[in-house]
Amino acid sequence: MEPQFTLLPKVINGSIAGVVGVTCVFPIDLVKTRLQNQQIGKDGQRLYKNMLDCAIKTCRNEGFFGMYRGSGVNLLLITPEKTIKLVGNDFFKYYLGGNTKKLPLHLEMLAGAGAGLCQVSITTPMELLKIQLQDAGRTATVQTVKSGAQPRTEFRLAGFLITRDYSVTPVAANSGAMRLSATEVALQLLRDKGLFGLYRGCGATLLRDVTFSAVYFPLFANINARGKRRKDSSQAVFYHSFISGCIAGSVASVSVNPFDVVKTRLQLLKKAQGEQSYAGILDCFRKIFQQEGPTAFFKGAGCRILVIAPLFGIAQTVYYLGVAEFVLGTKQM
Numbered sequence: 001m002e003p004q005f006t007l008l009p010k011v012i013n014g015s016i017a018g019v020v021g022v023t024c025v026f027p028i029d030l031v032k033t034r035l036q037n038q039q040i041g042k043d044g045q046r047l048y049k050n051m052l053d054c055a056i057k058t059c060r061n062e063g064f065f066g067m068y069r070g071s072g073v074n075l076l077l078i079t080p081e082k083t084i085k086l087v088g089n090d091f092f093k094y095y096l097g098g099n100t101k102k103l104p105l106h107l108e109m110l111a112g113a114g115a116g117l118c119q120v121s122i123t124t125p126m127e128l129l130k131i132q133l134q135d136a137g138r139t140a141t142v143q144t145v146k147s148g149a150q151p152r153t154e155f156r157l158a159g160f161l162i163t164r165d166y167s168v169t170p171v172a173a174n175s176g177a178m179r180l181s182a183t184e185v186a187l188q189l190l191r192d193k194g195l196f197g198l199y200r201g202c203g204a205t206l207l208r209d210v211t212f213s214a215v216y217f218p219l220f221a222n223i224n225a226r227g228k229r230r231k232d233s234s235q236a237v238f239y240h241s242f243i244s245g246c247i248a249g250s251v252a253s254v255s256v257n258p259f260d261v262v263k264t265r266l267q268l269l270k271k272a273q274g275e276q277s278y279a280g281i282l283d284c285f286r287k288i289f290q291q292e293g294p295t296a297f298f299k300g301a302g303c304r305i306l307v308i309a310p311l312f313g314i315a316q317t318v319y320y321l322g323v324a325e326f327v328l329g330t331k332q333m
Contacts, residue, residue, distance in 0.1 A: 116213030
């Protein structure tokens with residue numbers, strides 16, 4: 001009997017995978033966003049030297065929970081986003097292959113690309129709002145001054161001044177300093193630009209997500225198919241699904257990192273003082289290449305691997321373990 005495509009268990013698995021994965025790796029994603037948006041000053045100065053330096057400064061100056069700035073909107077929208085991606089891939093594979101268990105590579109890539117195309121409807125506004133909150137601490141920096149040998153950075157956000165000394169526990173100069181919220185950003189965009197304001201950078205998001213999914217899903221399927229099977233099941237063992245997700249996620253994330261850098265730069269609404277603005281995808285590619293060199297397209301690549309590899313490792317493990325099927329008492333497809 002031909003297996004039927006069952007939606008509910010896949011939606012539940014995608015939701016669980018998304019929430020668990022984001023909770024684990026969000027601080028690294030924040031560091032990635034700040035590194036990608038950072039532009040080198042005229043004299044070669046930069047706020048963050050590398051991934052570790054960015055993490056230390058952010059945690060020291062904004063506290064541990066500052067590393068989770070923007071996580072609320074991500075956790076809220078990650079369920080539909082991951083559900084569309086994972087379920088979409090299965091949906092396209094099922095209807096492209098019919099009774100065929102193994103699709104040819106070009107159809108696997110087409111199924112993955114279709115999943116990436118569908119998810120953009122959720123991913124674009126989610127990433128747009130998340131990026132504003134993640135990068136608020138960096139873009140709030142209007143000038144760096146030195147008081148003797150003590151590095152000190154001044155932040156001005158929403159009219160309130162906050163000073164940070166990197167060698168001591170930071171204290172806000174104004175305890176009533178306002179925090180940027182995703183709701184405020186979304187409402188302002190809707191007032192000023194309408195619904196399309198939430199889809200700023202949609203073209204670059206399409207480039208990234210369609211390409212990513214076209215690489216990731218076929219690669220994962222082929223690596224996962226070569227692993228040890230669970231007893232009395234066609235599914236791979238736990239650790240092989242996890243490793244397969246990590247490897248496929250790492251390769252796909254590095255492959256699309258230039259698109260991710262461009263997307264992140266285009267979606268940032270508030271630039272730091274003196275930073276370059278961009279007219280579109282091609283203009284962004286051109287200016288980054290001319291002003292920062294080709295290596296700038298791989299800013300945050302290490303962070304992206306550290307985010308995507310465990311994120312998709314966790315996702316595929318939850319998905320292939322069939323957590324929802326176990327809870328619902330249904331059979332895995």
